[in-house]
Amino acid sequence: MGQVIRRRWRLLVALAVLGALVGAGASLVFSPGYQTDSSVLLQGPRQADELLTEAQVATSSVVLDRAAGQLSWQTTGADLKDDVTSSVANGNVVTITASADTAEHAQQLADKVAAEFVRYSSQLVSSSTDAAAQVQQEQREALRQQVALTNQRLADMAKNIDGGLTVESVQARTEIEALRTSLEQAINNLNQADAATSTANMVVLGSAELPTGAAAPTLPQLVGGGALLFFLIGVFAHLFRARADKRLRDETEIGAALGSRVVATVDIPDQRPEAGRGLRTRLSRLLRADRPWDLPALSVSADGRNRESRYRRALSKIGAPGRRILVLVPEDDAPAHRAATQLAAAAEGRTSLRVNDISPVRPTVTEDSSLTGVLVLVTVGSRTAWELVGIAEACADAGHEVLGVLLTQPVRDQSPTTEKPEVGSDRDAMAGSA
Known part of the structure; x- marks a missing residue:
């Protein structure tokens, strides 16, 4: 990971800036x-489904429209639909959460919605329960009268029972007392129900607090999170791509894929394309993303005399x-093409070299019985094993033996100016004579 950061820091910084911009844009949508x-507070006994219903009423269009009309800024109930939420807390409490662009607006919105919710719910209760409450009250009064009459009859029955201590008389008195106790308990329950009904109203538990800061996720959080996310995506994308890269960089593996030996590794001064x-x-x-980051660091180029001796x-x-000798060079391998030109110059007429370009994807080698064999020029880390195996099979199909592999390794040029060598053509690059 350290190598990725060192060699791709410009690209990673650019990705972080892009992520910060994306986070800033997301804050316009997601920041509350x-x-x-x-x-x-809903006073009186309440069932769970009743509390949920009240919470839904708190965010209904009627309540929001009324609250919008009481606010100091121009808005509508439809605009407040996404800014107001409600939930049920413990203890018969409905919590109303309001969001706004400023702390003062958020406080005003929460207070107005809570007030309109209480007012609207009170109107619903008073308008829908007046007639029903009157009927229920009449039924309860009739029930009380019947209970009082029954209680009186039980008292009369207790007086008329023989005052003896027989088993039957004692049992009768016990049953009568139990009935009187049950009737008294029923009367108490009716009285408690009346008291609960009379006190079942709503109370706002104070004014909403003034927010001291923006709610998460804030603009700085989204900007920082976006920058960090894009930075990590860039790092892991480089690591994943390097792990998925199947190009060979080991001399032994390259030689094994071509079915031959590596005769030499020559330095080619690194030349950036125009x-x-x-x-x-x-x-x-500009971002220094035009070169693979996972290649070894370029060493200093050897002098021309040293390179010429390696070719010989x-x-x-x-x-x-x-x-x-037929020299095969991948058509998109610029360092190998420069090496082919220098190899032809090093032959000095003692050896006849024929340089041909070859496609790594669909390699094709010309059949020529006058050729002794094939020398493959390839840059380290530029070809996969399957591409090299395909080149070797194409040579075998043409009846040519792979005599050796010449590897090229890009290095830094120590001279102030780099002379651009002529690249051998596909068919006409020759050294020496037949």
């Missing part, structure tokens, strides 16, 4: 602004003098 609560005119190309160069040793390892 300022929030505060107002609590309404700056493209497209915005994407210029942006990639590579030719001697494949027994090149007097032989005709």
Whole structure:
């Protein structure tokens, strides 16, 4: 991860800035602004479904329209629909939560909605229960009269019972007392129900508190979270891409994929391609994202004489003098093309080299019985194992033996100016004579 940050810090910073901008834009949609609560106490015994119904009434369109008309700023009940929520708390309390762009507006909104909720609920109760309450009151009074009459009859029956202490008389008195106790309990229950009905109203538990700060997620939180999220996405995307990259970087693996040995590894001074005119190309160069980040750091280039000696040793390892060698170079491998040109110059007429471009995706090799074998030029870390195996199979199908593999490794050029060598063409790059 440290290597990703060191080599891609410009791109990661750009992603973090982009994430911060996205977070700032998201704050316009997701940030609730300022929030505060107002609590309404529902007196009297209440069932759970009754409390839920009251909570829904608190955010009904009628209550919100009435509250909007009482606010100091121009708004409608439909606009307040997303700014007001309600919930049921413990102890018969309905909590009304209001959101607004300022702390003062949030406080006013919560207070107005709570007040209009209490007023509207009181109107509903008074208008819908007047007639029913009158009927219930008449029924309760009739029931009380019947209970009093029954109680009187029980008292008369107790007096008329024989005053003896027989088992029957004692049992009768006990049953009569039990009935009188039950009737008295029923009367007490009726009285308690009347008291509860008479006191079942709503009370606002004080004014809503003035918010001291914006509710989460705030603008700084969304900006910081967006920057961090995009930064981590960039880091893990680089790590995932590097893990999924199947291009070979080990000399042994490259030689095994081609079915031959690596005769040499030559340094090629790193030359950046000419700056493209497209915005994407210029942006990639500015962010330093035009090169793979997971390649080894470029070492200092050797001098021209040292590189020329390496080319000659590579030719001697494949027994090149007097032989005709087909040099295969992947068509999109610029360092390998420059190496092919320098290899042809190092042959100095002692060896006939024929340089051909080859497509790594669909490799095709020309059949030529006059050729001794094939030398493959490829840059380290530029090809997958399957691409190299395909090149080896194409050589075998054409009847050519892969004599060796010459690897190229881009390095930093220690000279102030880099001379651009001519790249050998597909069919005409030759060194020496047949």
